[in-house]
Amino acid sequence: MIEINGLNHGILNIDEAIIPEGITAVAGRNGSGKSTLLKLVSGLKIPDSGSIHIDGKNPRKLDTGYVSEYPDDNSIFGMVYDEIASSLRFKHAGCDETDRRVTEISSLFEISHLLKREIRTLSGGEKVMVALASACADRPDLLVIDEPDSHLDRESAEIFFESVLNTGSEHIIICTHNMETVSKADNMIFLESGRIKFQGTPEEIFANFLKKTCFYPPLWRFKK
Numbered sequence: 001m002i003e004i005n006g007l008n009h010g011i012l013n014i015d016e017a018i019i020p021e022g023i024t025a026v027a028g029r030n031g032s033g034k035s036t037l038l039k040l041v042s043g044l045k046i047p048d049s050g051s052i053h054i055d056g057k058n059p060r061k062l063d064t065g066y067v068s069e070y071p072d073d074n075s076i077f078g079m080v081y082d083e084i085a086s087s088l089r090f091k092h093a094g095c096d097e098t099d100r101r102v103t104e105i106s107s108l109f110e111i112s113h114l115l116k117r118e119i120r121t122l123s124g125g126e127k128v129m130v131a132l133a134s135a136c137a138d139r140p141d142l143l144v145i146d147e148p149d150s151h152l153d154r155e156s157a158e159i160f161f162e163s164v165l166n167t168g169s170e171h172i173i174i175c176t177h178n179m180e181t182v183s184k185a186d187n188m189i190f191l192e193s194g195r196i197k198f199q200g201t202p203e204e205i206f207a208n209f210l211k212k213t214c215f216y217p218p219l220w221r222f223k224k
C-alpha cells in the first residue's frame with residue numbers, strides 16, 4: 001500500500017491518498033503533474049512538504065525500477081546485455097545467476113535478439129523495451145514507468161503490459177496517455193492541475209466520470 005499525506009511539490013497538491021498494491025495507471029492532461037508524482041513516488045525527487053510511504057517505508061529505502069519517458073535517459077551502459085545485467089551486477093550476483101536472469105527477462109520482453117546490440121543503434125521503441133527489461137531484471141519492489149507506450153507499436157505495447165504483469169513487483173505505477181493501457185490496470189488515478197480528481201478502478205472512473213470525454217478508451221465505445 002502506498003500512503004500519501006499532505007504532499008506538496010510544484011504543481012502537485014495531494015492531501016491524502018491510499019494506493020493499493022497492483023498496477024496503478026496515472027492519467028490526466030499534459031502538465032497535470034503525472035511525471036512529478038512518479039518521480040516523488042520513486043524517490044527520485046524529495047517532496048517540498050508532506051510524505052509518501054510505501055508499505056511503511058520511505059521510497060528511497062525500497063528497491064525501485066524506474067523507466068523515464070525519454071528513451072535516451074534510461075541507459076548507463078553501451079551494450080544491451082550489460083544494461084539489463086547492471087542491477088544484478090551492482091548487487092554482486094554471480095555470473096551464472098546474472099546470465100540466467102538476463103536470458104529469462106529478455107525472452108519475456110521478446111528482445112533476446114537485441115542482447116548483443118549497442119544501445120545507441122536501437123530504435124526508440126527498442127530502447128524502451130530494453131529499459132523496461134533492465135528495470136525489471138532484479139524484481140524490484142516498486143516499478144515506476146513513465147509513458148512507456150508512446151514509443152511502442154500496438155503489439156509491443158501488449159508484450160510490455162503482459163511482461164510487466166509477470167515481473168512480480170508488488171507495486172507498479174504507469175503514467176500513460178493511452179487509455180487502453182489505463183483500462184487494463186487494477187487502479188487508476190486521474191490528475192487535474194496537480195490534484196487527484198478521480199481515484200478508483202478504471203471501470204468505475206471511465207463509466208462514472210469520463211464517458212463523455214476524450215479520455216474514454218476508444219475501443220470501449222464499440223465493445224460496451
Ligand SMILES: Nc1ncnc2c1ncn2[C@@H]1O[C@H](COP(=O)(O)OP(=O)(O)OP(=O)(O)O)[C@@H](O)[C@H]1O
Pocket residue numbers: 010011028029030031032033034035036037
Ligand atoms: N523542474 C521543474 N521546474 C519547474 N516546473 C516544472 C518542473 N518539472 C515540471 N514542472 C511543471 O510542473 C507541471 C507538471 O509537470 P509534469 O511533467 O509532472 O506533468 P505531466 O502531467 O507529466 O505532463 P505531460 O503529460 O505533458 O508529460 C508542468 O506545468 C511543468 O511545466
